[in-house]
Amino acid sequence: MAQITKLDDIVSLCKRRGFIFQSSEIFGGLASCYDYGPLGVELKNNVKKAWWKSMVQMRDDVVGLDCSILMHPLVWKASGHADHFSDLVAECKKCNARTRVDHLKDAAGSAEGDLSKKVCPHCGATGQFTQPMPFKLMFETTMGANREDSMTLYLRPETAQGIFANFRNVLDTSRVKVPFGIAQIGKSFRNEVTTKAFIFRTREFEQAEMEFFCEPGTDETWYQHWKEQRFKWYLDLGIKKENLRFREHEKDELAHYAKGCVDVEYKFPFGSGDWQELEGIANRADYDLRQHQRGMRTTTAWHEAKGDLAKVKLKDEAEDYMSGPLSYFDEAKKARYIPYVIEPSAGMDRSTLAFLVDAYDEEEVRGEVRNVLRFAPAIAPIKAGIFPLTNKEGQPEVARKLFDSLKGYFSCSYDEKGAIGRRYRRQDEAGTPFCVTVDGQTAQDQAVTVRERDSMTQTRVALDQVKPYLREKLDL
Structure with missing residues (x-):
């Protein structure tokens, strides 16, 4: 079976057949932004429909949600994004290009070692970098017609926080009990320092995330469940098993609050072949709901600071936080607790790219080369x-x-x-x-x-x- 071995080949196919175009192409294009053409929008919509069917429609313990892209600034203070969502970047002293430190490699291709041995991917200079500095990833915007009452907001960098902010709304208005999940698909935005590989990493992208709320002590069982379910989803839609794998995060990779995290990776055939993340499944423990309870306690301080997040310090947890507004009371066990969260988080754009690459084949038919995309019927445009x-x-x-x-x-x-x-x-x-x-x-x-x-x-x-x-x- 033939594979696409060059990124240019898949870009050419996508342009020729109307899957994906460069955004604003008639004006020279806009880097890292892409438009889905007639076939591409059908393909991506079918991928999203397949995800929704698997995660919501076919289950009786998951409900859907569609949150706004713009949310109250305290959402991002509580989640930690306002203070900590940044990448370390270094600037090349020769060409002035900025690169994420974790993307820099030495001449032998290793990412280990100090910056003195790293090669600039733009000009090839070795060891000529400034000291690493944080680069904020959230896009800022302003809401309000007048300067006096305007407010600084952010385009959401992920869809998950809208789910946590609506946990109590869903719990109070839907016939759900823990364990249950809330799912949504939507656009997110990150001012990435380094974009790459066509639609794989872009600054505007679409996520499909589900937050599954469960009783502490049952989280490891649900973590294993969702690992198996998410891996199987890709196989059921035609991805070849040899091109998929799990990669467990090392302890030094984990977020400070996470009990565990695993990536579902796909082996993209470009160049020598490179395993890249399609989605992550994380055990987030009870961190998120506890943080948003702290955020709710900080509302008065935010008003006093006239909305300046830099002057706002997140309030400490209440001593009785286990009985807070985002806690859950188990009627059967007569116990109250903060639910733990298992989060499968998939990128719809990079999944679409993986389905495209994996489906591509060439064969000779009556002396001519036949190019064919062997999509599973469920996602065929x-x-x-x-x-x-x-x-x-x-x-x-x-x-x-x-x-x-x-x-x-x-x-x-x-x-x-x-x-x-x-x-x-x-x-x-x-x-x-x-x-x-x-x-x-x-x-x-x-x-x-x-x-x-x-x-x-x-x-x-x-x-x-x-x-x-x-x-x-x-x-x-």
């Missing part, structure tokens, strides 16, 4: 291509009527231009699982030819059975 073999004998009319009868059930593409072989190839490169052709025989037998993408086998199916046939094959 187009489920079926509908063609008339020719523009004669009423074939376009029959094909168009069939197309109209199917498009209400799944995404279809109608194409009557060019030789039938070229139309097949266009759909192969778009990852379309099935092509349906109305031909000269259709008028006699009221049947069409259904061609399967991967095997290229062709099956004769009655016109009135095309919809149930495809729905069964597509598992829709």
